[in-house]
Amino acid sequence: MFKVKEAMPKDVGKGIARMAPEDIKELGLSEGRIIDIKGKKITAARLLSCDSDMTEDGSRGFIQIDGITRENAHVGIDDKVEVNKAEHSFAGSITLKPLTSTALLEKEGDAAYIRSLLEGMPVREGDRVRTNLFGARICDFRVMNTAPGGSVIVSKATYVNVEKQLELEKKEKISYEDIGGLGPQIQRIREMIELPLRFPQVFDRLGVQPPKGVLLYGPPGTGKTVIARAVASETDVYFTHISGPEIIGKFYGESEERLRNVFEDAQAHAPSIIFIDEIDAIAPKREDMGGEKQVERRVVAQLLALLDGLESRGQIVVIGATNIPNT
Secondary structure, three states: OEEEEEOOHHHOOOOEEEEOHHHHHHOOOOOOOEEEEEOOOEEEEEEEEOOHHHHOOOOOOEEEEOHHHHHHHOOOOOOEEEEEEOOOEEOOEEEEEEOOOOOOOOOOOHHHHHHHHHOOOEEOOOOEEEEEEOOOEEEEEEEEEEEOOOOEEOOOOOEEEEOOOOOOOOOOOOOHHHOOOOHHHHHHHHHHHHHHHHOHHHHHHHOOOOOOEEEEEOOOOOOHHHHHHHHHHHHOOEEEEEEHHHHOOOOOOHHHHHHHHHHHHHHHOOOEEEEEEOHHHOOOOHHHOOHHHHHHHHHHHHHHHHHHOOOOEOOEEEEEEEOOOOO
């Protein structure tokens, strides 16, 4: 069994898995071979050696795969997977269903263009694959079927059929590899949010209470929202995104009711993440709430009561975001 680690940025979307050279040799494999990665589901990838900086401390027993491959194998970072040599063949044909808009693909011969982008990539039925159309936009597809079945490689001779109907996804898929320059912040957030959501038994065994929430702060556009979405996507939990100003209502008690509804919905779909953007709009400093700010005073009291009353602590996490943390 090998522990899953994040992929290198250069490998994202290419169906590549990297392992320590010693592990590759021990498994009787070689670079460039197609392997089956077995998590809760089996997916295929092309095996390469990891860069020297990953093994300079002698570390072994890991496999680097990107968010798409992790999704295909139904695993997350730090999960354990089996790695086996794949019995593969070249695909005679594959059928793809778009997961994102394909407005650029309206001409005859576009399927051949997609085939050229996927050439050499190992796939299995049910996998998600990613292409960069015309160097302008990313487009994801679902592999609906392959001939023959099992792990296959797309080649120049493969017939590619692209279905016209778009498969609507319930939520946007964002992986940690989609976020650049925030490695230390992501690591801390994973420890505080992802671990309680994915491994609640660890906290129960240690007798440690997981955090109820996390505050993300920074100027607009620094990635607060995308980090929250990435955590929800990587942990595969229910995600609710609300904006602080949207909570405030003009009628008495309306704001508190909206807040209660959000928490009740998250409780019903636990494990879940509640992301409150611009939380400073509903939770200013108590000393700044004079008589003219009775609505804010009631909302703050309601928010604190809801946080204190969380029955599924660790299974419902509140993430607040603001660009003025001292309010």
